[in-house]
Amino acid sequence: METEKKEVIFKIKNLKTWFPITKGFMKKVVGNVKAVDDVSIEVYKGETLGIVGESGCGKSTFGKTVMMLEKPTGGEVLFNYNGEYKDITKFNKDEMFEFRKKVHMVFQDPYSALNPQKKIYTSFEEPLKTHGVDSVEEREKIMNRVLKMVNIQPDYLMRFPHEFSGGQRQRLCIARALEVTPEVLICDEPVSALDVSIQAQVLNLMKEIQKELNLTYLFIAHDLSVVQYMSDRIMVMYLGKIVEVADSKALYDEPLHPYTKALLSAIPVADIHHKKKRQVLEGEVPSPIHKPSGCAFHNRCPYCMDICKKEDPVLRYHGADGHMTACHLYDGSEVKA
Numbered sequence: 001m002e003t004e005k006k007e008v009i010f011k012i013k014n015l016k017t018w019f020p021i022t023k024g025f026m027k028k029v030v031g032n033v034k035a036v037d038d039v040s041i042e043v044y045k046g047e048t049l050g051i052v053g054e055s056g057c058g059k060s061t062f063g064k065t066v067m068m069l070e071k072p073t074g075g076e077v078l079f080n081y082n083g084e085y086k087d088i089t090k091f092n093k094d095e096m097f098e099f100r101k102k103v104h105m106v107f108q109d110p111y112s113a114l115n116p117q118k119k120i121y122t123s124f125e126e127p128l129k130t131h132g133v134d135s136v137e138e139r140e141k142i143m144n145r146v147l148k149m150v151n152i153q154p155d156y157l158m159r160f161p162h163e164f165s166g167g168q169r170q171r172l173c174i175a176r177a178l179e180v181t182p183e184v185l186i187c188d189e190p191v192s193a194l195d196v197s198i199q200a201q202v203l204n205l206m207k208e209i210q211k212e213l214n215l216t217y218l219f220i221a222h223d224l225s226v227v228q229y230m231s232d233r234i235m236v237m238y239l240g241k242i243v244e245v246a247d248s249k250a251l252y253d254e255p256l257h258p259y260t261k262a263l264l265s266a267i268p269v270a271d272i273h274h275k276k277k278r279q280v281l282e283g284e285v286p287s288p289i290h291k292p293s294g295c296a297f298h299n300r301c302p303y304c305m306d307i308c309k310k311e312d313p314v315l316r317y318h319g320a321d322g323h324m325t326a327c328h329l330y331d332g333s334e335v336k337a
Ligand code: SF4
Pocket: 257, 258, 259, 295, 296, 297, 298, 299, 301, 302, 303, 304, 305, 308, 313, 326, 327, 328, 329
């Protein structure tokens, strides 16, 4: 599929989410934690965009900001309303309420996402009531439809969350997210709290549902094998910035950025005859408050050059099919935000 023919659902431009650090009685701002720092990317309708990086790289904050659960410090998040792009960062309360029907989040811990004191029925009817489905009959019809999609029997609605296994609970969370027919699901580590044997079940179910409803997924995870299995494209983040974006296959077969290479070299290989050279990253992840000058990865990069300590590399296209990386090792055309 050619890049220009894909419909873009989100255009994210120069997105920043900074958390101020205050000091003293007057709460003077003395610095910022730059969790998301000037991120620009387009998300295509119907794709799964995997988002990877070490803990603290900003991937979860990015997901929450795209959904406006975190208020951005700067930048734009344009959402496609039948071909017209509207900046959701400027939405008023009513517009935001409508937007919330289109984008939902699936969280890591399915147990805390469901109120343990309420029956599943109550947890399922609340969002429908909020979004104006007043008829009990209509609500139950929707509940039954979404439960069927995740292979859970309708009579289980009268149970409490603790009566389900972890996998069933996550399936319930996915079903609840589907009630108001969203276009996008932002999945933040959706299977990392589950047993490995259950993970594949939930991932396959998510793929089936995506195909059936033409959903777009932003799939955030630290497990690179899971991300590879799920994603059409992958975006690698380091200290709040994108360092590489590519089709899943291209990224795993021919990663460009030294950080991506190091991450991929850490994936365990089951074949004992296949000896893989692991690249161990030197040094600590720098603080997002005091980022190193130039390329933020330079203190850990085995290829660091003089320019890397002075100039922050720009995300540029390199090679075919929209493969982009931000590294002075590569030349290419600059990505226009
Ligand atoms: Fe390494 Fe320089 Fe590339 Fe940064 S810009 S990843 S320091 S080679």
